[in-house]
Amino acid sequence: MSAILVVTELQNNEFKKSSFETVSQARRLADSLGQTVTALVIGSDVKAKAASLGEYGADQVLTAEDTKLENFNPDYYKTIVIEAVKKVSPEIVLFIATLQGRDLAPRVAAALETGLASDCTGLEVVDGSLEIEHPLYAGKVFAKLSLESPVKILSLRPGVFEAKMNGKQAVVNSLELPALESRIKIKEINKTGGDKLDVTEADIIVTGGRGVRSAENFKIIEELATVLNAAVGATRAVVDSEWRPHDEQVGQTGKVVSPSLYIMCGASGSIQHWAGMSGSKCIVAVNKDPEAPIIKRADYSIVGDLFEVVPALTQEIKKIKG
Amino acid sequence: MLNLFGQIVLLLCILASTGFFFLEVRKRYRLVKTGLKDEKRWDKPVKRLGFVVARVATQLCSIKDRPVVGVMHAFVFWGFVFFTVATINHVGGAFGKGFSLWGKGLFNDLWFLGVDIIAVFCIIGTIYLAVRRYFVKPIAITKPMPISRSPQSAIVLSLIFGLMLTYLLNQGAEIILIGESFAKWMPFTRATVPLMAGMSAGSLHILNSFFWWSHILMVLAFLVFIPHSKHFHLLAGPINIFLRSHDPIGTLKKVDFEKVEEFGVTNVNQFQWKNIIDFFSCVDCGRCQDVCPAFQSDKALSPKVIMMSLRKHILHESDNLLSGNAPAEPVMDKWITADEIWACTTCGACMEACPVSNEHIPTILELRRAQMMMENKFPQELNPAFKGLETNSNPWNMGSSTRADWTEGFEVPIMAEKQEVDYLWYVGCAGSFDDRGKEISKAFAKILNKAGVSYAILGEEEGCCGDPARRVGNEYLFQMNAEQNIETFKQYKFKKIVTCCPHGYHILKNEYNEFGGQYEVVHHSQLLAELISSGKIELTQNGNGIITFHDSCYLGRYNQIFDEPRSILRAATKQEIVEMPRAKTKSFCCGAGGGRMFMEETEGKRINHIRVEEAQKTGAATVGTACPFCMSMFDDGIKEKGIEDKLKVQDIAQIIANAMS
Amino acid sequence: MKIIVCLKQVPDTEANIKIDTNGKSISEAGIKFIINPYSEYAIEEAIRLKEAGKAESITAVSWGPERVSEALKTALAMGVDDVLLLKTDSYSVDSFATAGILAAKLKTMEYDLILMGKETIDDGSMQIGPMLSELLNIPCVTVVTKLDVDGEHVTVKREVEGGSEIIETSTPCIITCQKGLNEPRYPSIRGVMMAKKKQVTTEQVSFEGENLSINKLSYPAARSEGKVVGEGADAVAELVRLLREEAKVL
Incomplete structure (x- = not known):
């Protein structure tokens, strides 16, 4: 019986939610293709939690443990995955399309001289073969792809697929470690939190406009940004009023940004601002004026007093983030 | 009438002064000639001449935006015009007693009356302008420092004042020496007579000679001084008004990318000849600056400073330019800063206000062109645009x-x-x-x-x-x-x-x-x-x-x-x-x-x-x-x-x- | 030090993407093409290294149809020294095939550092850099926001989930560039004029061993007009639900 290999990921030595999602998908595919699911867990201390992947559908969990593997090193990790592939001889290898997975999967694919479908947002078995959905042109078009190699490698977009418990028991085996060599050295790992996030690098931005009314009031914007691990952005008017520093200015004459989520509080969304953030994947507006142009243009908006809405939003997000 | 020695001294002085004057003017003329060609300056000559008369002779150029100052300037302007002619009489007097261009008669009497009145108005004008400049200190002519702090105005105002005063006193002394017949209608000259009343004939003669010589020497000094100073606008201004563009304000010239490889102005030798006359015409009056949105909102730009800095720069480079060499330094950074040229909104208020028809915007934009296209230096926020x-x-x-x-x-x-x-x-x-x-x-x-x-x-x-x-x-x-x-x-x-x-x-x-x-x-x-x-x-x-x-x-x-x-x-x-x-x-x-x-x-x-x-x-x-x-x-x-x-x-x-x- | 920049030409971010009648590719009519924004960071970084005296030459390599020479000319105008177009009749959605043609050429070239974008905004595959690393057998660091080169020592800051890492490696290596690395310059007009006159070296190549292919393209469900979730603080819970379940951004 051929196998599906899932390369799972950890964060702070806990499984990422997307690991469960991907194992669940592997299960679903395995069931329709009549295959088994092997999940690979790489880390420094993973054995204890490895079995939990069974609940999401893994038949077998392979663990690769070593102090060298505590943090992601593409060279080490690639060697491990290749080793696992040798051992399991999978027909399908699933990665998660995180920064880590998207760094690792192509290396494995190239080493195995096979194609890779990355960042898949849909996955079906049609007539016994895989039909893969992958967004092109920033989601303006979706492609249905087919992958014709002996070993099919895919990475699945996190947050898209359902993580489904099905109460299986997985066998946990240790992978015999090959020699680990690397040409790169991790000098330092910085967790975000201490340093201020730059708007151009942030994946989420919370921007305050003139409606925030004072530098002190920006505290509520900062609080929301903190719980979202977001950067604080500002409109030109805000920067001109010296409520916020210039490096936070988003817009035509400020920084041009394209985060996944852009939350605008008390900003009307003038074209000069829009030109700097229209590339954002999802735009949320909080504005008291139901006629403000931004209400029409934002993907989601709340009409209301930002001094009520923003703190409520902060609380709500705290709740879901636990 | 002077003796032979005096006449020789006078002639030598005139020769020297006009010589210096013409040498300086010639230098500026040659500098203008180093400018690039610009064909659209000579069409419709009658219309152009008419405009010069309408603007300069009436002094509307100066009056339209600043009525009081303009009228005072008009007094000085007309003083200057009259005294240019009066100086011929003055010099003529050295060679023939009682010489006058107009001979004897009613017209001559009227002429002297005119000069007499004009001299006083001119004195009023200079006093007003001096008080304004040194006591009222309007921003237009005193800021920005240090470019507007040159002693040029002080020298010119004193010379003009001196010219008028020595004229009146010289003529006053003549009245006493020659008698009532000398001055039929010279009310203001006559008013100086009591000042010299009771002096001996000998002292009066000496005093008269002193005033006479002071006057002519001041005229000659003025002549030497003019081309060196912003008061060169006396000459360049009217010419510049004649040459003004008939296109709408700020209309730009095409860059022919097929033909040229240098775009805009990096070096001062890349200006067109008319631009250079602009630089020589600027008189630091600050009308442009008064209406400039950039200057009025405390930005680095003052249009007059652009003109004056470029004048300084071109004179500084004159040896290189006149010998056909490239300028030693580019315009930007030392002579004009990036903040200045990028502050311009091209609104055209400066050009509208300029009494000598300077064209600031094309000059600023030529500098922008070179910064943008040759140097790739421009405000980076323009990138997304x-x-x-x-x-x-x-x-x-x-x-x-x-x-x-x-x-x-x-x-x-x-x-x-x-x-x-x-x-x-x-x-x-x-x-x-x-x-x-x-x-x-x-x-x-x-x-x-x-x-x-x-x-x-x-x-x-x-x-x-x-x-x-x-x-x-x-x-x-x-x-x-x-x-x-x-x-x-x-x-x-x-x-x-x-x-x-x-x-x-x-x-x-x-x-x-x-x-x-x-x-x-x-x-x-x-x-x-x-x-x-x-x-x-x-x-x-x-x-x-x-x-x-x-x-x-x-x-x-x-x-x-x-x-x-x-x-x-x-x-x-x-x-x-x-x-x-x-x-x-x-x-x-x-x-x-x-x-x-x-x-x-x-x-x-x-x-x-x-x-x-x-x-x-x-x-x-x-x-x-x-x-x-x-x-x-x-x-x-x-x-x-x-x-x-x-x-x-x-x-x-x-x-x-x-x-x- | 010799730098090679791999860049890709892509449709403008604002382009109105229309599916061609064959249903498998997009129609190029009316589309403006630009240099992939992430590739621009790579070009800029290379030019900065050269300006800092750390690199002697920069060669930009791209692949695709004839129109790509425009992108390479822009790279020339920005300041790269040489350009090379690996001419293909079309693009392949299979990045391994693309990495293959690049690797084949790069193996014949001299380089110490290969810079490229962390991904391209057209297919968003994010694969070429790490694949080349395998094919050329040199290290690769992805998603880099800061790059220091000192002789053969390379120190980079790379983005990771929940933070960043400082990584050391040595040349020759591949760096894939992320937003934040630099602000790409606007090519000087003088550069544009000079680039216009330069010939783009072109070599015809073809994709081999493609495993991944497009069956069909389709449009996503129309992005709904702005949705007013509600009024005041009461609407917050619903907003968060939509962000998580519909937009999937939380």
Whole structure:
């Protein structure tokens, strides 16, 4: 019986939610293709939690443990995955399309001289073969792809697929470690939190406009940004009023940004601002004026007093983030 | 009459002084000749001469913006004119007793009366100007430091004052020595007589000689001094006025990318010859600076400083230039700074105000061109605008396929479907993409539909007119935009182009012709005025309250359209417009021109705030605008000042649309 | 030090993407092409290294149809020294095939540092850099926001989930560039004029062993018009739900 290999990921030595999602998908595919699911867990201390992947559908969990593997090193990790592939001889290898997975999967694919479908947002078995959905042109078009190699490698977009418990028991085996060599050295790992996030690098931005009314009031914007691990952005008017520093200015004459989520509080969304953030994947507006142009243009908006809405939003997000 | 020795000394002095004068003038003439060619300066010579007379002889050049100072300057000017002739008499007197160009008789008497009066007015003028300069110290002539702190004015004012005084005293002494017959009608000269009363004949003779020599030596010193100083404007000013451009203010010349490899002005030897006369004509009066939105909002730019710095620079490089060598230093950084040239809004107020017809904007823009295209040094916030103009033909980089999205829910015909119309409506970028601009477009579409005008827009085929690129010196990008539009226009038949944006209006009308695009272009204010006067649209009273109107620079000063927007506002509101103190040719820029819309404004005050305050002071509830960029600057300013409940801004098309039944 | 920049030409971010009648590719009519924004960071970084005296030459390599020479000319105008177009009739959605043609050429070239974008905005595959690392057998660090080169020592800051890492490696190596690394310059007009006159070296190549292919393209469900979730603080819970479940951004 051929196998599906899932390369799972950890964060702070806990499984990422997307690991469960991907194992669940592997299960679903395995069931329709009549295959088994092997999940690979790489880390420094993973054995204890490895079995939990069974609940999401893994038949077998392979663990690769070593102090060298505590943090992601593409060279080490690639060697491990290749080793696992040798051992399991999978027909399908699933990665998660995180920064880590998207760094690792192509290396494995190239080493195995096979194609890779990355960042898949849909996955079906049609007539016994895989039909893969992958967004092109920033989601303006979706492609249905087919992958014709002996070993099919895919990475699945996190947050898209359902993580489904099905109460299986997985066998946990240790992978015999090959020699680990690397040409790169991790000098330092910085967790975000201490340093201020730059708007151009942030994946989420919370921007305050003139409606925030004072530098002190920006505290509520900062609080929301903190719980979202977001950067604080500002409109030109805000920067001109010296409520916020210039490096936070988003817009035509400020920084041009394209985060996944852009939350605008008390900003009307003038074209000069829009030109700097229209590339954002999802735009949320909080504005008291139901006629403000931004209400029409934002993907989601709340009409209301930002001094009520923003703190409520902060609380709500705290709740879901636990 | 002098003795032979005196005559020889005098002749030598005259020779030396005129010699120095001509050498200096010749140097400047040769420097001007090193300038690049510029052909459009000699056409319509009679019209040009007429303008010089109308401006210089009447002294309107100086009076029009500063009546009191101007009149005082006129006194000095006329003093100068009279005394140029009087000096001939003065010198003639050294060789023949009682010499006069006019011989004896009534005319001669009248002449002396004239000189007598003029001398006193001239003294009044110099005293007034000295008091103003050294006690009142207006910013126009004392700032910015240090360029306006030269002793030149002190020297000139003292010389003129001295000339007049020595003339009166010399003539006064003559009256005593020669007797009453000398001065028939010289009331002021006569007034000096008591000062010298009771002196011995010998002392009087000595005193008389002293005044006589002082006077002529001062004249000769003045002659030597003139070309070295800003007072060279005596000569260069009228010439410069004669040579002034007949194009609208700030119209730029094409860069021929096929022929030249150096764009704009990096070195001072790349200016055109007329620009160099500008530098020599500037007299540091500061009229430009008084009206310059950049200077008035505490930015680095003062137009007069640009002129004076370039004069200093070109004189500093004169040896190199005259021997055909390249200048030792480029213009930028040492002589003129980046902050200065990028602060310009190209509003044209400086050129409008300049009494000697200096053309500051083309000079500044040539410097921008070189910075932009040769050095690649420009405010980095322009980057997204350039990218947008390049890929999506609009400075905000909105998808070009969404250009006509504003028409959704409106009946707006597209040129590709119509093929032939009366009016091709060039909507422009602001009217197509900016929410506030789109409101103008919708209002105008509503009016056109109602009035049954035959029109169409280009829709997705339209591109940016290229104004933002051209005004910041990116001529290459401008030409890309322009050529694309001209190609598009070629495909269709239309009688006129109508546009709501003065920037598009100006550039399509006045600057596309160098690229083969000749169109009859009207601004929407003109078409609206026509539709109202022909009764095609009916207006009923609306609730705009008191209204004031802000003249867009590119519509007003650039293209002299002042009356149409006002007439339609009157028609719409059925009442008079309250004018701001600075209106029509004197209108104060909103701050968006010259590509400033797409640059940061970090230095000093915000220009739009200054203008919003001015509008608010009129007590008007609405500012009418006729330019989408002015409108957005006003809108921002009003919001930033938090006075939305007191003042709102609307385009004339919106006001008309509201007033339509 | 010799730098090679791999860049890709892509449709403008604002382009209106329309599916061609074959249903498998997009129609190029009316589309403006630009240099992939992430590739621009790579070009800029290379030019900065050269300006800092750390690199002697920069060669930009791209692949695709003839129109790509425009993108390479822009790179020339920005300041790269040489350009090379590996001409293909079309693009392949299979990045391994693309990495193959690049690797084959790069193996014949001299380089110390290969810079490229972390991903391209057209297919968003994010694969070429790490694949080349395998094919050329040199290290690769992805998603880099800061790059220091000192002789053969390379120190980079790379983005990771929940933070960043400082990584050391040595030349030759591949760096894939992320937003934040630098602000790409606007090409000087003088550069544009010079680039216009330069010939783009072109070599015809073809994709081999493609495993991944497009069956069909389709449009996503129309992005709904702005949705007013509600009024005031009461709407917050619903907003968060939509962000998590519909937009999937939380």
